[in-house]
Amino acid sequence: MADPTTFQFNLPRDRDWPRAPLSERTHDIAWAASGGCASLRGAPPAEAVRVMVIHATAGSSTAGAVSVMKQGRASFHWIVPCKDEKEHGAYVWATCAERLAAWHVRRSCAHPDICAGATNLNRLSLGIEIVNRQDGSDFFSPWQIEATAEIVRYAAGKYPNLAHVVSHARLDPDRRTDPGHNFPWTEFKAMVLD
Numbered sequence: 001m002a003d004p005t006t007f008q009f010n011l012p013r014d015r016d017w018p019r020a021p022l023s024e025r026t027h028d029i030a031w032a033a034s035g036g037c038a039s040l041r042g043a044p045p046a047e048a049v050r051v052m053v054i055h056a057t058a059g060s061s062t063a064g065a066v067s068v069m070k071q072g073r074a075s076f077h078w079i080v081p082c083k084d085e086k087e088h089g090a091y092v093w094a095t096c097a098e099r100l101a102a103w104h105v106r107r108s109c110a111h112p113d114i115c116a117g118a119t120n121l122n123r124l125s126l127g128i129e130i131v132n133r134q135d136g137s138d139f140f141s142p143w144q145i146e147a148t149a150e151i152v153r154y155a156a157g158k159y160p161n162l163a164h165v166v167s168h169a170r171l172d173p174d175r176r177t178d179p180g181h182n183f184p185w186t187e188f189k190a191m192v193l194d
């Protein structure tokens with residue numbers, strides 16, 4: 001069984017990444033809520049963004065994850081709907097402006113293989129939430145994996161310093177297991193890189 005604390009790959013920067021637009025729609029409720037749960041990066045995003053963090057919601061709906069943003073507790077840049085939601089197969093939701101540092105990784109978290117062990121990774125990262133109960137029996141749909149890979153490819157084309165794609169579990173192994181061992185990291189990596 002895959003260990004989510006090992007999930008990481010790095011993006012080769014010596015290739016032409018696609019500059020195609022993303023199939024995304026702005027989630028108005030989340031976008032408004034992000035005003036209360038996101039920070040300035042302290043540098044232009046084209047310089048600052050170095051890490052893409054992959055999360056799973058441990059819940060069953062987009063609305064549930066967005067409610068956490070409405071409470072001002074956490075935030076993320078995109079959410080990938082699950083197969084029970086009508087947007088599944090069509091588009092992902094943009095939930096926070098990319099220029100802002102969403103609150104999706106604890107400030108103290110660090111890993112020696114990521115940005116030389118830097119902390120405060122929210123300033124340096126983008127975060128994707130994938131709707132999945134993460135209970136061992138809820139499997140990610142093929143479209144969810146493709147849609148997540150598409151976001152990474154879009155960001156690779158947009159942010160020249162984006163170097164690391166990593167699970168939340170790798171950054172915070174004592175407290176987090178997401179996106180969980182059901183997440184097909186090897187296939188996902190191949191979709192991003194091939």
Ligand SMILES: [Zn+2]
Pocket residue numbers: 054055056104168176178
């Ligand atoms: Zn997470």
